[in-house]
Amino acid sequence: MVSQSVLLLAATAGLGLAAPIERRGNLPEPVSAATAIQYLSSIKVAVESNVPAYDRDLFKHWITISGECNTRETVLKRDGTGVVTSSACAATSGSWYSDYDGKTWTAAADVDIDHLVPLKEAWVSGAKDWTNDRRQQFANE
Template sequence: MGLKTLLIAAAAASVAIAASVEEQLAKRGNLPTPVSASTARTYLNSITVQAESNSPAYDRDLFNHWITISGACNTRETVLKRDGSNVQTDSACASTSGSWYSDYDGATWTAASDVDIDHIVPLKEAWVSGARNWDNARRQQFANDLTRPQLLAVTDNVNQAKGDMDPAEWLPSRTAYHCTYIRA
């Protein structure tokens, strides 16, 4: 293969990857539209800052996550199908093949077991920021929200390292994704 052919193939692959990433972002729901600086200042001035509270103590089970979405598919399997490419599932909706690109670190995985579904706003962060005052139905909706880009298929150990940290404490290692992550 000549250098020219190799360069053309590499360029075509880059365009295909970029189109695939844009397609995946579109499937996840719309990111909030940035507001003007004056509107942002108005919003910020209307916020009452309070200390986070973990009273009563956070309990992940109070968020009832990974509920059945359709047929045998729970929230996790639905996100795996949405965020993956060429995902095949068995009769129980478990992913048997496919590939997943992690926006957090740029890694691609071919085993669903290597992928976690991340809550961009961690459930504990939501709890200490006020979700402790929500009823069970609202917490369940938040934990399984497919209408916003709140749930993402990402590299499992990266998600586990993030834990319950918010954007002030943790950002993805892939700097090209920082703005998208913060907007989401």
């Protein structure tokens, strides 16, 4: 399942790094290298296919999570510091730190909220066989 894939990604992400990355938020503890290797050996490898053709509209995203807040707005509030929102849940101020490049952003419009696994990659890797509900869940995780 996707959750196992994300766990596997999290478990193996640090294996090749020379220095540890500061952990932020409520991330799961990494598994040992031996456990990560065991997980990797159990992955079923299948040929990718884009038939039927990928269509982003098949992954309903930015759904309402709570009240007026959609997925993007919820993530901006969760991951930002000092975030102030409008009555419509839009972030009007705050700051967001990027673990990827060490930069801090102060305009919500400049912050990309994206998927660790791109939606098209998920599609060609098997999401084309999922239900619409499962694709929606994946797009909003």
